[in-house]
Each structure stands twice: as C-alpha cells, then as structure tokens.
Amino acid sequence: MKNIxxxxxxxxxxxxxxAFLKKNPKGLTTTQIQKETKISRKTLEKHLQLLVYENEIYMKQFGPTRVYYPNHRIHYIDFEKIAFNNRTYWFDVMENEFGKFLVIQEKRKSNDKFVTKGSILVPLERIKKFTDSLDRISKSSRLRKFILS
Incomplete structure (x- = not known):
C-alpha cells in the first residue's frame, strides 16, 4: 500500500x-481484531471509532472490554412502485449481510403518509422460481374457478 x-x-x-466484522456477526474485541488484522492498536481504534460514528458497526462495552459488531441495517438498492386496483405496490431491492432481497409491500395512503398493509420478502436468487410458482398458481384449475373473466 506504499503508493496509495x-x-x-x-x-x-x-x-x-x-468485511472482517461482517464475517464475525457475534462480535469481536479490539484485541481479537488487532490479532487477526495486524493493524496497530492506535490505528485500529481510530478506524473502529469512525465506523461506529458512520453507523457501519456498533460497539457494546462490557466493563473494560469493547466488543464490535457489524450493523445489521438494510441498504436500499433500487425500487419501483405501481398503482393497481386503488392500491400502491412498492418493489424494493434491499441488501444486508444475508444477501439481496426483493421486498413487495402493499401500501395505502393515510393522512398524506404511506402505511404498509402487508409485505413479502423474496431472496433475489429465488425470483425466477417465485415468479414461475405464481404463474403456475394463476393457471391452476383450483384458482381459475375463482377468477372472474
């Protein structure tokens, strides 16, 4: 890293x-992190403080021991919304340490604010299987008898 x-x-x-903390969701002490990363104590503490300040990680203190954890917040990647049958459906793509997901939410406006009425979460790698299942269900004879033509 000399020329950087x-x-x-x-x-x-x-x-x-x-990345190291995300691989250790149960948390690590400063000493454990220093031992594995070979970063000097002073440099490590500075960067851990910045990551806490930026809300990328959080810290819990147990007596003199500080334990650092990855922040399990969800990152929004993209979204789309559609209006259908007097309802609004939001399709959000989100990511956390468990992967990327499509979140489908039914929202209604109440007092100029959208209120979620229901939602489902589908892992992005399973979208094709999910949509194939929806297609198969929509064509099933059991469901077709309820659909008005």
Missing amino acids: SPFKKEDAIRGSLL
Missing part, C-alpha cells in the same frame, strides 16, 4: 475491517 494515497489507504483499512 492516504485517503484510499484509510478507506481500504475501513473496508477490510468492515
């Missing part, structure tokens, strides 16, 4: 710390 700008070097350190 200081800013890129710091970003790389924080990125590697974040």
